[in-house]
Every structure is written in structure tokens, then in C-alpha cells.
Amino acid sequence: MIWARILLLAAAQTIALGYMIVDRQAMLNASRVVTLKVVPVDPMDPLRGEFVILNYAISRLKPAELDGEDKFNNADTIYVTLQNKGEDWAAVAIGHRPVAVQGGVVIKGTVNYANEFTVDAKTTTELNITYGIESFFVPQGMGRDIEDTRQKGDLTADIAIDPKGRAAIKAMRRKGEVFYVEGIL
Secondary structure, three states: OOHHHHHHHHHHHHHHHHHHHHHHHHHHHOOOOOOOOOOOOOEEEEEEEEEEEEHHHHHHOOOOOEEEEOOOOOOOEEEEEEEEEEOOOOEEEEEEOOOOOOOOEEEEEHHHHHHHHHHEEEEEEEEEEEEEOOEEOOOOOOHHHHHHHHHHEEEEEEEEOOOOOOOEEEEEEOOOEEEEOOOOO
């Protein structure tokens, strides 16, 4: 009795799958075909508006090149210590807990993945890290201009970091000049 039910269920699933394949092929073989213009996708959030995806130099780090700890796993909380290197800040240390460095500021992130690879018989780990500042919501119409600036390498962001290491975008700069400030009261 149970085998009959299992066979009936398997047959129903096979028929449903077969129907989807035949239906899709019939649609592809239809004689009426139209050509539609493809337009770029304007990143939008229905509630918050247009946004730009941002990536930072501190989003990909090699632990062997920094002070602190070397072993991280996916989804680990990571503390990255930044130090002023002239026009911008760079990572100098990492750890599972904040690493104190003279003149340093600690930003808290999450390891998306730890990628190990071998080059010239030497194994290296690279971490992909997010900090919660990878999306930037902008006024309607500014997104494309900001993306073009980002692609040219002329975009920087002023990031506010609280004592717990949490970060927020405070301002955006184009060639060093502020063109957008977030949340001025």
C-alpha cells in the first residue's frame, strides 16, 4: 500500500516536471517574436530610494600582511584597526577583539569568507569583510554620477565610527571635495 503511494507521488512529480519542460519549449518555438530594448537597472529601494554599492580597500585583507591574528572563519566578527596614511586610512591590524595601535581607530566588521589560495608554493589567506557601509542611499538622480566617479577611482567616503566600532557613512567625496553629507541636523 505504501509503495503504491510512493509510486503515485513519483509519477505525479515526473508528469509535472515533464509538463514544465514541454510548456517552456513550446513557448520558445512560438512563431511570434518581438524585440525589446534593454535598459540599465537603476538601483532602487522602494522605501528608501536610489542607492550605490560601495566597496573599500579594507573590504579585502590579507592577515599575513597585518599585525594581529591570522585565523578567521566565515561569519566571524572581526575588528580592523585603521591608521591615517595621508589622504585616507588603511588597515594595520586585525583581530577577534580590538587591537590597540597608536593613533588607530577600530572598525567592526563581519568576515563574509576566508579564501585560501596558493601562489609559488606559499599559501595565503584573503578575507572578504563587510562593515555595514556597503550600500549608500542617495537623492534620486545622483546614483549614476556616483557610480561613474567610483569607477574612475575618484570617490572616497567619510565614515563615522563609534566607540564600539560600528560604522556609518557620514559624507561622500569626489576628488577630495565633499558633494554629499548624510544627516546634518
